[in-house]
Amino acid sequence: MGRATTLKALLSTAWLVCVLADQLADDSSTKEGANDRVECVCANRHECTDTCFGYVCFFTVVHGYASRGCFELQQYEQCRSHSIPDFHINCCSEHLCNFNLTEPKEPEVNPEPGAADSAIMLVAVPLLILLIVAMAVCALVVWLRSRKPHYRLTHMDDHDATMMKVPAGADPTYGDIFDEFCTSGSGTGLPYLVQRTMARQISLVECVGKGRYGEVWRGTWMGESVAVKIFSSRDEQSWFRETEIYNTVQLRHDNILGFIASDMTSKNSSTQLWLITHFHELGSLYDFLQYSSLDPEGCLRMCLSVASGLVHLHTEILSTQGKPAIAHRDLKSRNILVKRNGQCCIADLGLGVIHSQSNDYLDVGTNPRVGTKRYMAPEVLDESIRVDVFESYKQTDIWALGLVLWEISRRTVVNGIVEDYRPPFFDMVPSDPSFEDMRKVVCVDQHRPSLHNRLYSHPILSSIAKVMKECWFQSPPARLTALRVRKTLSKLDQDTDQGTDKLKQDV
Ligand code: ADE
Numbered sequence: 001m002g003r004a005t006t007l008k009a010l011l012s013t014a015w016l017v018c019v020l021a022d023q024l025a026d027d028s029s030t031k032e033g034a035n036d037r038v039e040c041v042c043a044n045r046h047e048c049t050d051t052c053f054g055y056v057c058f059f060t061v062v063h064g065y066a067s068r069g070c071f072e073l074q075q076y077e078q079c080r081s082h083s084i085p086d087f088h089i090n091c092c093s094e095h096l097c098n099f100n101l102t103e104p105k106e107p108e109v110n111p112e113p114g115a116a117d118s119a120i121m122l123v124a125v126p127l128l129i130l131l132i133v134a135m136a137v138c139a140l141v142v143w144l145r146s147r148k149p150h151y152r153l154t155h156m157d158d159h160d161a162t163m164m165k166v167p168a169g170a171d172p173t174y175g176d177i178f179d180e181f182c183t184s185g186s187g188t189g190l191p192y193l194v195q196r197t198m199a200r201q202i203s204l205v206e207c208v209g210k211g212r213y214g215e216v217w218r219g220t221w222m223g224e225s226v227a228v229k230i231f232s233s234r235d236e237q238s239w240f241r242e243t244e245i246y247n248t249v250q251l252r253h254d255n256i257l258g259f260i261a262s263d264m265t266s267k268n269s270s271t272q273l274w275l276i277t278h279f280h281e282l283g284s285l286y287d288f289l290q291y292s293s294l295d296p297e298g299c300l301r302m303c304l305s306v307a308s309g310l311v312h313l314h315t316e317i318l319s320t321q322g323k324p325a326i327a328h329r330d331l332k333s334r335n336i337l338v339k340r341n342g343q344c345c346i347a348d349l350g351l352g353v354i355h356s357q358s359n360d361y362l363d364v365g366t367n368p369r370v371g372t373k374r375y376m377a378p379e380v381l382d383e384s385i386r387v388d389v390f391e392s393y394k395q396t397d398i399w400a401l402g403l404v405l406w407e408i409s410r411r412t413v414v415n416g417i418v419e420d421y422r423p424p425f426f427d428m429v430p431s432d433p434s435f436e437d438m439r440k441v442v443c444v445d446q447h448r449p450s451l452h453n454r455l456y457s458h459p460i461l462s463s464i465a466k467v468m469k470e471c472w473f474q475s476p477p478a479r480l481t482a483l484r485v486r487k488t489l490s491k492l493d494q495d496t497d498q499g500t501d502k503l504k505q506d507v
Contacts, residue, residue, distance in 0.1 A: 041099045042069045057098035060089045060197060067200065068098045078193045089193075189247060190261060199263030199274055202228060208283065213238065213348075218279055225279040226260060230272065237367040238350025239264075239273040245349045249323045255309030257337060257347035277347070285344055285404070286333035289411045289421045296460040297496060298342055299412040303405050303464055304489040305343035306336060310401055310482040313346065314394050316357055324356040327393030330371040331400035333407050333423075355390035362390055373438050374424055375400040378446075379476055381439040395476035401485065402471025405464055406449045414454040414461055424449050448472050463492050 040057030042050060043066075054070025058079065071078065071091065079091035090101055190198070202219040209216035214232040218225055231239040239262070245251070246259040258278035265272045282288050285302075294302065316325040328335075329351040336344045351371060354363040364387070371380065377399035379385040379392070386392045403424040410419040428447055429437040441447050451468070455461040467488055470480045480488075 038070075038093055038097075039095055040068065040070045041096055043067060051096070056091045056093045057096070058089060058091045059098045059101040067197075068101075189259060195261035195276075196263050198261050199276055200265075202226060202276065204228060219276070221260075221276075225281070227277045227279040229275040229277070231275070233271065235350070235369065236271070236273055237365075238348075238369060239275060241352060241365050241367050242275055242348070242350045245326065245352050245354070249326065249354070250321055251312075251323065251349075253309065253312040255305050255343060255345050256312060257345045280337040280339055280345070282338040282340065284334050284347075285336040285338055285408070288338040289333065289407060292411065293418045294408065294412045296412055296414065296458055299408055300460050300464065300489060300493055300496065301342050302338075302344055302408050303467075304486065304493055306346065306401065306404055307482060307486040307489055309344070309346040310397060311486045313352075314397070314482045316355070318358060324354050324359075324361070325390065325394075327353045327355070327390065328397050328400075329353060329393055330369075330375070331397050331404065332372050332375045333404055334372075336404065353390065353393045362388070364393075371396070371400075373433055373435055374429070375403055376435075376438055376442070377476065378443045378474055381435065382443045385476075392476060394482070395479055398471045398479045398482065398485070399476075401482070402468045403449065405468050405471070406451070409455060409461060409464055409468075410452070412455075412461060414458045417452070417454045419452060446474060460492060460496060463488065 037053045037055065038057060039051050039053055042052040052070040055073045055076060056071050056079065057068070058071050059068050060066065076091070079089060090098075092098060092101065189195075198221060202221045204217045204219045205225075206218050207215055208218050208227075212232065213229075213235050215230045217228045217230065219228045220226065243262040246262070252258065257280075260276040260278070261274075262276070263274045265274075285306075310328070310331070313326045313328055315323075317323045326349070328346065328349065330348060331346070335346065335348040337347055338344055351365070351367055351369060353365065355361065377385075377396040380396055385396070406424060407421070411421060412418065425433070425438070425441055425447070427450075428441045448469070451465050455465045467480065467485055471485070473479050
């Protein structure tokens with residue numbers, strides 16, 4: 001077990017002990033029986049409109065939106081989030097007690113007369129335990145931090161939260177909220193309760209995609225469009241993995257899909273898993289290429305942006321706001337989104353593998369899903385891949401990157417010629433190919449996608465064609481790295497700009 005895993009396990013255990021000790025203290029002074037369930041008014045957009053039964057009732061107001069409902073024991077900790085601006089919560093434990101609550105305020109602690117002494121004892125002992133555990137955890141964290149860079153960035157403390165700068169007079173956008181939590185304090189994103197509250201204020205507007213993974217909807221939050229991916233129950237592992245990666249790794253980059261929130265709700269005894277991200281109205285690269293063609297400069301811009309996103313994923317950054325290296329494992333045009341500025345961003349981190357060389361840490365996850373067969377590299381298809389070596393996963397991403405560059409190039413007009421959109425190996429395997437179909441073509445016959453002659457008559461396209469071929473070497477270590485692909489394409493981009501500038505000067 002790597003040190004990061006040990007740290008994660010220790011912190012989780014310590015956190016659990018703290019929460020339980022804390023609850024014990026509160027229970028003794030404010031609640032009669034820990035197992036009592038209380039009926040509460042339930043009024044929030046997604047869960048219910050009547051009543052619910054829980055451990056306590058809550059009433060929240062976030063940016064003017066009120067909701068009422070029930071918290072289970074494990075959610076009780078959230079009753080303590082009092083000092084986040086524009087976020088108020090109040091909890092109570094009497095029958096339908098959240099009905100009359102309108103103005104969230106600090107919870108009242110009212111020990112019965114005469115019971116004060118025993119209540120003090122019951123509070124003091126668990127608090128002492130809590131203090132000792134907290135000091136031990138602090139000492140451990142300080143010691144571990146002094147030994148190595150860290151990626152797992154803890155939630156904001158109250159001080160950070162009160163420093164949040166929301167534009168005066170205006171409703172904050174999710175960008176404002178996210179920036180505040182990201183640029184100060186830990187940097188990994190919104191606290192869990194804020195994510196959950198935002199998620200429950202989203203209205204689903206239209207379904208923009210459907211597949212084995214579930215559905216993607218355009219939703220609105222405070223008037224802004226957001227994308228909501230609703231995972232099918234059989235793909236819950238992808239939700240867990242993607243949520244884990246986005247919440248523990250600082251992944252904000254122009255060419256990685258921007259994360260807003262994750263949420264899990266239960267509805268009629270089934271679990272709904274949501275991932276909320278930035279919305280890109282042009283949809284996936286796959287969709288875009290069906291109806292759009294590009295000029296060579298547009299093609300280069302797209303290819304360079306995908307390579308830049310992949311470099312960011314693949315690179316470990318060593319600093320307090322650093323990140324581990326991540327391999328994607330399911331790169332394809334359907335998992336890439338097109339932005340209005342002609343650049344792309346990479347989505348779907350549900351199969352991601354995390355690696356930290358400095359911490360000697362490799363986390364391949366537990367998702368039973370595998371990548372898309374059509375995009376599988378030869379070593380995946382013939383099962384010779386070295387699954388314990390992180391480099392192997394990056395090399396499979398590079399194979400897939402070459403195929404994505406090929407899909408973009410086909411839709412690029414050179415000398416007035418362009419090809420229709422086709423998926424990789426369209427002329428060699430049937431639609432929805434089997435593992436065996438792909439293995440025969442890629443490993444046994446060692447076929448590669450064909451490149452149209454027109455590409456060689458244009459300096460940009462012929463360079464991109466050369467890059468593709470170097471992503472498709474049978475031998476994984478012989479392939480280019482993402483960094484090399486990005487450098488080659490960046491150089492091409494600069495040369496193109498200089499050429500255009502010179503042409504303008506000459507005219
Ligand atoms: N399809 C899948 N994810 C999307 C997103 N974030 N925006 C728009 N369409 C999408």
